[in-house]
Amino acid sequence: MTEAPDRFLNGPALPPAAGGPPRSLVVLLHGYGADGHDLIGLAPHLAPALPETLFVAPHAPEPCEMAPFGRQWFSLARYDPDMARRDPATLAPALEALDTGTAAAQPRLDSFLDALLETQGLTPDRLALVGFSQGTMMALRCATRRTAPLAAVIGFSGALTGATALAEVVTARPPITLIHGEDDPVVPFPAMALAETTLRAAGFAVTAHGRPGLEHGIDPDGLAIARAVLARTLQAKHQNGSE
Secondary structure (H helix, E strand, O other): OEEOOOEOEOOEEEOOOOOOOOOEEEEEEOOOOEOHHHHHHHHHHHHHHOOOEEEEOOOOOEEOOOOOOOEEOOOOOOOOHHHHHHOHHHHHHHHHHOHHHHHHHHHHHHHHHHHHHHHHOOOHHHEEEEEEOHHHHHHHHHHOOOOOOOOEEEEEOOOOOOHHHHHHHOOOOOOEEEEEEOOOOOOOOHHHHHHHHHHHHOOOOEEEEEEOOOOOOOOHHHHHHHHHHHHHHHHHHHHHOOO
16 A cells, blocks of 8 residues: 555555556545545455556544544534434435535545646546545535546445535536445435435436445445446546547
8 A cells, every 4th residue: 555645635545456657546535433544445346447546545634523533524513313314304404514514624625636636647537536424425525516527426325415505506517326225324325315316406417226234334236336337437538548
């Protein structure tokens, strides 16, 4: 493992399996209370399908408020998943309230992505974001407001914040894949349907996959879906030879 460029954020990286400079990038955004070392563990499972891709997993900018270790993209002190499960009508307002956090963290993530693209000499259409939980919230917030669309966004077990304003503020529409455990006790499964509906209404191409029996995590089938999406979007650009 190596370390990603330090521009406000840093974290572990896995260089291209084929050697040489990367022709594409996958940035892995971890969840609340974890750090980049957690999600970089996905890279060896994805790399065989993407031998010319650099994988990077930045650490979120803040220490986790509820644990002596780990990081957070923003506070979840006021988020109550039990309330969302007891009364589904509260889910949308609860996610709307989290948009303040994603908005505050977005500039740091944007700066990191800009620095990474500049360092590697690649264009935004060679970069995919893969998020888990709070990392998915950040991926969706950031990718929909970039100046140019990224290659793809894949969100595991997450949610869309700021849904009410999305159609008015969207500036880029990358293809989005959502994957969510149907028994998730942390981010309720209906959050995926809410994100899918909102994103489609705002003009995004979205595919959504429920994973039966899965709680808050990533299972082999979900990882296989992500690997296929990334191979299809990024490897196609390699084969076309576009820079």
